[in-house]
Amino acid sequence: MSSKAVGSTRKLGHASAVSPLVKDLLAKDSRPLSPALKASCQPETEAKRIPFSRYLDPQFAKLEMERLWSKVWQYACREEDIPAVGDRLCYEVGGLSFIIVRSAANEIRAFHNSCMHRGNRLCDGQGSGESLRCSFHAWEWKLDGSMLNLPSSWDFSQVDVERYRLPEAKVECWGGFVFINPDSHAGPLKPVLGVLPEHFASWKPEERFTFIHVRKLVRANWKATMEAFLEAYHVIETHSDAMPFTGDASTQYDIWDDGSSHISRLITPLGVPSPHLGDDASVQAALDAVMQVFALAMGPDAVLPKFDASKGTGRADIAEWRRQMLAAGFGRDFSGLCDAEIVDTIQYLMFPNFCPWYGEGLPLVYQFLPFGDNPNESVMDIRLLLPAPGGGIPCPPSADIIELGFDEDFDAAPQLGLVAHIFNQDMGNLPKIQLGMKSAGPARAYATLGRYQESRIQHFHATLERYLGI
């Protein structure tokens, strides 16, 4: 690298004559911007090298279990996954496992998934029942964690039943999301959520439900898997077929960090051509292509209006059409949402691994988790959250999980439509990234990150270093 490039002023994205930066698109939005979209924070992150050993070394993975996953507030599931008292599911992060159970109508608890007798797992997958009972010798606990039954109690004079409560992790909820923290000394969740409650206030994630739920095993470290979704820089090669309608290089990246909360965000505009395609790229083609994307959810017989790019209001026209389609589909009012909230992809990350998307452009939630104690494997959990229907119509139940193995692609989840194709493109890279990092020359075994487009990854690693004390 030339000395001139090092330390030169950081550029905040790249626009073309027909594809402006996000801030310029927002300035022309046809509606008032929500607090989330008015907010922007783009601090300079350090251009540090990220050693590949962080993704490969079992000792590093062990450190993450001890100092990160055992200590941090983390998203476990959605409240609608366990709607009735007694419903429970298993939340696994690396080698840790917790039973998340609805212990009362308005109470959710998380227990370490281990019998206090000889350590048998108490729960696998999802289920329901009036108690938590071990399948080995039938030790049994009430849903609040107090002991219910100790078979042959005459033989356990050393056991004080009152003190044999199932060990618990802390639980708090926000926006319909259930968070746990295994650290009994942890402070409350709220300071960790940072800007999220304010930014998501009008979007109301608590009034949504899981319409599609896919869980995919990936042959890559959990951080490599997550980082593949934190920037739009890779669109130029990995998703080149999306360039005609995606403002990849004009994406806006934001970071909010007050020491307690570590939040980042990207806003990638749709319905505009990639700035990489130059000043002569077709705006009409961008509008037509993004209409095809939005029409996917409407079935093959959908009749699409045609919007004229020469009028210069294409994105606003598409947004208005979608507001009406969404209102008809869900019986709710979407008239207050601005164009960007209806058209663009807006994705947040709450450290370490919770990625809720914002707006109706693509209302996904990602979660990235280590898989067992193997640093080469991870789990990517994906949900599509739809608005709960209005007008007194009961909310549909949470979708069953579609489990995809290491060698299954997203074609096995056709409900995802075009998004399945995009995930397949991303997944094609991940095992190669993991292998490639192992093959790096010893003097060059580190990542070199873009100063703006990969600033969220820089911020993530700076935060991780603090948690791990390295």
Ligand code: FES
């Ligand atoms: S291990 Fe659970 S009852 Fe024996």
Ligand SMILES: [Fe+2]
């Ligand atoms: Fe991607």
